[in-house]
Amino acid sequence: MTAKEAITSTPVAQPEWGLLKILRETFEWFGELGLFVWRFIRAALTPPYEGRELLRQMDEIGAKSLPLVALAGGAIGVVLSMQTRDSLVRFGAKSFLPIVIVMSIIKESGPIITALVMSGRIGAGIGAELGSMKVTEQIDAIEASAVNPHKFLVVTRILACMLMLPLLTLAADFCGIMTGWVANALSDRTPLQLFINNGFEDVGFDDLFPSLLKALVFGFIIGLMGCFQGMRASGGTEGVGRASTSAVVLSSLFVILADVVLVRLIIMFFP
Amino acid sequence: MKMENNSSEPAIRMQDLHKAFGQQVVLNGVNLDVPRGQTLLVLGRSGTGKSVLLKLLIGLQKPDQGEIEINGAPVTSLPLKELNETRKKIGFLFQNAALYDSLTVEENVAFPLRRHSDLQDSEIRERVRELLAQVGMESALQKMPANISGGMKKRVGLARALALDPEIMLLDEPNAGLDPITAGEIDELIRDMQQERGITSVVVTHDMRSVHTIADRVAMLNRGAIVAEGTPEELKQSDDPFVVNFLQEKQEK
């Protein structure tokens, strides 16, 4: 047998080497994701629009997450205030406390904490909901009723996430700054008025706007991962669990990775 | 009234349908015509691809090869918009009913009406009540799908399939899991639909009684192909070993 024959006569279904398989599956996953995003953009831009369902999702995703986000924002405010105070006092720069808290909440802590909390709540929720609709043929049923499931389920959820994340981020910012002041006021009786004046002295639109843009991107990532993992669920109840878990893991991961890239871009464009 | 097209042309025409999932060949050259206004019963063991066949007909899955025409429209190659126009004329009952589990029974049946009719809210409610009464489920209006039995889900699914007054019905085991009395009622309903409104139906079933009550024609699916097709009488006189075997087995149960 010549070398050439040996190669060509290799059976087709040879066992795949572990790492190679992972690589191939990763490429496939990104390919499918790209296609999914393309379908989302097309479905979002062409009529008919699902206005009523969008509003319902905004309520579901936005209004009902408000308490959780407010709590998380508030906790971060307290922690930041306590930690920074300690450091600033050591350097004799205590008067910078308000601006440090306001800046770090608006620029970073507010958006990222909101996005991570929402990855957990909404990523899991959407992943499980769409996943179970997929495996019980409800998505087929929607399609059979001549309704586009992409428009009806995916576009509405992703858009709702994109619209609500900036608003929720503002809520988290507000709560964080308030509790930041309270925590500070316990040891140092700065009036709220003064705290706010000092804190926002140097904060302008260029600080707030990029952060809200960032929150919008985070919203896109969270909605996308929930919908994508949900819509490709298969294999009964177990598949629903997998879809939900992977949606949370992937959206948290991509939120953090996107944050790195976005901060870099923001520093470039809003110096 | 519904016979707008040339009535000699079949309402549904399947030509040489092939479908495989990976290595597994499910359909291997299915040819079938369903004449307008008639009810075709598709019989076959479980796992032979009866559900897949119905999903091909409404375009939820694409055949690997072959053509499907519904009212002369080529379902396999229609653009989505036109496919959806055809889908609006078809009532589809899924094997497991596939009710939307975030909606009440009432809203499930109302879904197609809200999407595709100009009816007012109150008219929709009226129509939903009527539809649910037809399948004997009017008392479950406000229940959630998770809280009703499998047989009840089937009946709600049937009401939902009937909501838009379809020309064609595709029913996947409409009376599996129902008690004999309800199963008989469902059969009666399907027959009434066909007689009063000239609905064309494809019904997948295991229930041999349906052969006598609703079928105009019967087709038997085995190993990916139609092994026998004809009127119930023709089928009973068949000497094809598979057909004889299948009919006997079922009769004994």
Ligand SMILES: Nc1ncnc2c1ncn2[C@@H]1O[C@H](COP(=O)(O)OP(=O)(O)O)[C@@H](O)[C@H]1O
């Ligand atoms: N989406 C799918 N992916 C892979 N295999 C499938 C899919 N749908 C159906 N099958 C397979 O096709 C075969 C026929 O299924 P089905 O049409 O549900 O049978 P039945 O005649 O009982 O309705 C089964 O073996 C099933 O596993």
Ligand SMILES: [Mg+2]
């Ligand atoms: Mg089936």
